[in-house]
Amino acid sequence: MGRPRKIPIIEEKEIAEIDESLQLCNLRNMYDHFFKTLWKLKMDLDEMKKRDEKELVTKKGVGRKPKIKKExxxxxxxxxxxxxxGDGASTMSLNFSYAFAENSANSVVLIDGNLRDPVLQNQFIMKRKKGLYDALQGNAGIQDIVNEIISKKFFFISAGQQTKNPITLFESAKFEVLLKQLKEKYDLVIFDSAPLLGNPETTLLANKTDGLIMILNADVTRWEVAKSVKNDLEGANVRILGAILNRKQFIIPQAIYKFL
Incomplete structure (x- = not known):
């Protein structure tokens, strides 16, 4: 009898430009992967900053001492x-936020950016009931929406009121201001967002941030769909930081499976 084989719906080789898929249960590996991804992103941003400063000095002319800003x-x-x-993006963003807070010296704020159908507020006991929607409507400041989960490490902002047309809120100048304030206050800002299919505000949100982590459901997502969405995102100037293959199952023990 031949050895049984598990043929996944998603074939990673068909999405070769997406980072190596990870499993939901291995939070430590997930944290390590994203830490490396974020570190590379930091290096890229630092390099861009240095290049911009060099170009500025060149434009000002040789011999003129540039004003150096504090790092x-x-x-x-x-x-x-x-x-x-149901692909698991909310669970993934929540678990990664906890892992980041517990395994680093930096602060993280998790934001429920799914204004159509928010779910994360049920995971916390919150003192502040106002959320992202209220801030973008101008009815609350940052101090009115942030809930401290782990002292000085992990913070949470709920979606607040639901809306059927969130794209106008993410297009607003208020969102730009709020995102700037959050990035000045916290080391890492994580948005849980609405599913990519049928929700154009997610593409807009990803475009305004440093990048997107895609969650693929191994039992549901077709690689043709994943590849098409990936191309659309890149066409919208969205930086895809990586992908997580969620709910990947093994029909034999995992310890043995890797040797087959």
């Missing part, structure tokens, strides 16, 4: 999104 810490903002409801 500031670079903060990052990333979006987690699946393709459809």
């Amino acid at each position: 500031t810490q670079i903060s990052h903002s990333i979006v987690f999104s699946g393709f459809r409801r």
